[in-house]
Amino acid sequence: MRRLSTLGWQVAIGLTALAIWEWGWGLQTAVPWLVPDLLDPYFVSKPSMIFKHFLRMSCLVSSDDQWTWGVAGGFARCMARSENNLWIATYVTLKNTLWGFATGVSSGFALGLLLGRSDRLSEIFYPYITAFNSIPRIALAPIIILAFGIGDASKIVTAWLVVVFLVFFNTFEGARSVDRDHINAARLLGAGDWQVTRTVIVPSTMAWLFASLSPAISFSLIGVIVGEFIGAEHGIGRMIIEAGARGEAAGMMVAVFVLAIVGVILSSIVRRIQAYLLRWRPAQPSGN
Amino acid sequence: MATRCRIEIDALRKTFAAPAHQGGGEVVAVDDASFRINDGEFVALLGPSGCGKSTILNMVATLIASNGGTIRVDGEPVVHGRPIRHVGYVFQKDTLFPWRTVADNIGYSLELAGVPTDQRRARVERAIHQAGLDGFGRFYPSSLSGGMRQRVSLMRTLIAEPEILLMDEPFGALDTHTKLDMHSVLLDLWENTRQTVLFVTHDLGEALTLADRIILMSARPGRVKQDFRVNFPRPRNAVTLRETPEYAELFSKVWHSLGEEFVKGRSE
Numbered sequence: 001m002r003r004l005s006t007l008g009w010q011v012a013i014g015l016t017a018l019a020i021w022e023w024g025w026g027l028q029t030a031v032p033w034l035v036p037d038l039l040d041p042y043f044v045s046k047p048s049m050i051f052k053h054f055l056r057m058s059c060l061v062s063s064d065d066q067w068t069w070g071v072a073g074g075f076a077r078c079m080a081r082s083e084n085n086l087w088i089a090t091y092v093t094l095k096n097t098l099w100g101f102a103t104g105v106s107s108g109f110a111l112g113l114l115l116g117r118s119d120r121l122s123e124i125f126y127p128y129i130t131a132f133n134s135i136p137r138i139a140l141a142p143i144i145i146l147a148f149g150i151g152d153a154s155k156i157v158t159a160w161l162v163v164v165f166l167v168f169f170n171t172f173e174g175a176r177s178v179d180r181d182h183i184n185a186a187r188l189l190g191a192g193d194w195q196v197t198r199t200v201i202v203p204s205t206m207a208w209l210f211a212s213l214s215p216a217i218s219f220s221l222i223g224v225i226v227g228e229f230i231g232a233e234h235g236i237g238r239m240i241i242e243a244g245a246r247g248e249a250a251g252m253m254v255a256v257f258v259l260a261i262v263g264v265i266l267s268s269i270v271r272r273i274q275a276y277l278l279r280w281r282p283a284q285p286s287g288n
Numbered sequence: 289m290a291t292r293c294r295i296e297i298d299a300l301r302k303t304f305a306a307p308a309h310q311g312g313g314e315v316v317a318v319d320d321a322s323f324r325i326n327d328g329e330f331v332a333l334l335g336p337s338g339c340g341k342s343t344i345l346n347m348v349a350t351l352i353a354s355n356g357g358t359i360r361v362d363g364e365p366v367v368h369g370r371p372i373r374h375v376g377y378v379f380q381k382d383t384l385f386p387w388r389t390v391a392d393n394i395g396y397s398l399e400l401a402g403v404p405t406d407q408r409r410a411r412v413e414r415a416i417h418q419a420g421l422d423g424f425g426r427f428y429p430s431s432l433s434g435g436m437r438q439r440v441s442l443m444r445t446l447i448a449e450p451e452i453l454l455m456d457e458p459f460g461a462l463d464t465h466t467k468l469d470m471h472s473v474l475l476d477l478w479e480n481t482r483q484t485v486l487f488v489t490h491d492l493g494e495a496l497t498l499a500d501r502i503i504l505m506s507a508r509p510g511r512v513k514q515d516f517r518v519n520f521p522r523p524r525n526a527v528t529l530r531e532t533p534e535y536a537e538l539f540s541k542v543w544h545s546l547g548e549e550f551v552k553g554r555s556e
Binding site: 186187188189195204206 | 349351371373375376377379381383385386387388389396397399400401428429430431444445448
């Protein structure tokens with residue numbers, strides 16, 4: 001009952017917002033004091049226009065608004081006409097996000113484990129790490145584009161840069177806080193140094209790593225988009241910049257919506273994987 | 289009786305640096321402790337808290353270093369940080385690996401030793417049965433009660449078939465009922481295998497129920513105060529044993545001596 005009413009409220013709020021967005025500007029001449037300038041379709045477009053744009057940009061309809069699946073080869077022809085159509089852009093952004101995530105998580109974990117378990121190394125590298133960490137990583141994006149070009153590599157490096165620190169710090173903390181008693185127990189049960197690392201330190205640090213996966217995937221997506229803003233041939237970020245240059249609010253909004261959907265799907269997949277990998281943990285009081 | 293001496297402790301001493309807010313300096317935790325444990329003996333090390341009994345156990349287990357005296361296990365002096373293969377240790381604290389299932393926790397030492405999977409599985413299955421944990425093999429420790437977790441801990445150590453067993457107040461955190469339950473489990477297991485056991489506790493009832501001998505420690509600095517024989521016949525019943533007059537008689541005898549140490553410990 002409670003869930004149903006929650007859903008009811010959520011739908012009602014969503015529909016109201018969409019309705020204001022769609023028809024609000026129409027009231028501008030009648031009650032100007034009620035309608036903020038921000039509702040001007042020139043800036044924020046309208047839901048109906050955004051949907052129409054979505055259909056065109058995704059080649060579901062042709063430029064004369066005919067469904068492409070009704071025409072033989074219509075979809076393929078439309079796809080071929082635009083080099084950065086919605087499908088290619090989404091694919092490229094998604095691919096680079098996943099690569100940035102994978103490389104950032106694996107290298108961040110390895111570094112965190114290494115420094116977290118070695119007092120000597122963490123002592124030596126401490127000033128460099130804190131110095132690097134205080135730089136907003138995104139500020140380095142233009143330099144990366146300059147160095148790695150406007151292809152996929154620069155986006156992956158940008159994403160890697162934001163992910164690696166996040167994962168590194170989590171892993172580092174985790175590696176330092178491995179329960180001494182677990183290590184002692186393993187030793188007394190016959191584990192050598194390497195076996196202690198493999199069967200105690202790595203799995204208990206993993207718990208900290210998994211906790212950082214959700215923010216890591218979001219960070220990776222942010223890194224890729226910023227990289228695409230600065231210089232790219234493909235990708236959703238590129239699409240936003242292009243539509244912006246044409247003063248095409250609807251086009252920008254389509255890209256933003258697709259981005260939102262991509263973000264939600266990615267983080268729900270990661271959260272599911274996380275829940276599976278951490279199934280040994282006591283149930284959390286709140287959860288998704 | 290020509291029994292072999294398994295653990296030999298001689299003039300053992302351990303000091304800790306006192307925290308600065310207590311004026312620094314040294315705290316003597318264990319001072320000149322000496323005793324021997326023979327093969328197959330179940331010995332309880334009993335004393336008020338802070339008397340250094342766990343410290344002695346941890347030195348035998350090679351977890352901490354001593355500041356003097358010697359510990360020999362089977363004639364060999366022990367070295368800090370080098371655990372001995374056939375010595376098992378059961379912690380007071382829950383040290384099960386939370387990311388491993390009950391079965392994988394119990395089979396851990398066999399896994400380290402490279403015992404083939406099918407053999408390992410059979411031995412783990414048997415251990416699970418012995419501990420009365422049938423059906424819980426695939427559970428994670430977080431979903432078990434305290435008593436069940438301590439059974440898993442016990443089996444994780446026993447599955448490697450250690451000849452010497454060191455136990456640091458293993459049932460200290462359990463409620464009275466669960467504790468009695470664990471005494472029955474341990475008595476059943478031990479009366480069949482008869483390892484040499486050094487069992488640290490501050491619970492006199494527990495010591496009388498389980499042990500052949502009680503070594504009573506004085507309040508800090510810990511010294512061996514008295515050595516009692518516990519000659520109740522075996523197999524013992526953890527519940528009915530406590531109703532016998534022999535139990536009551538020995539209880540009051542040890543209690544008197546232990547009581548003096550409680551008072552001394554408090555007045556410090």
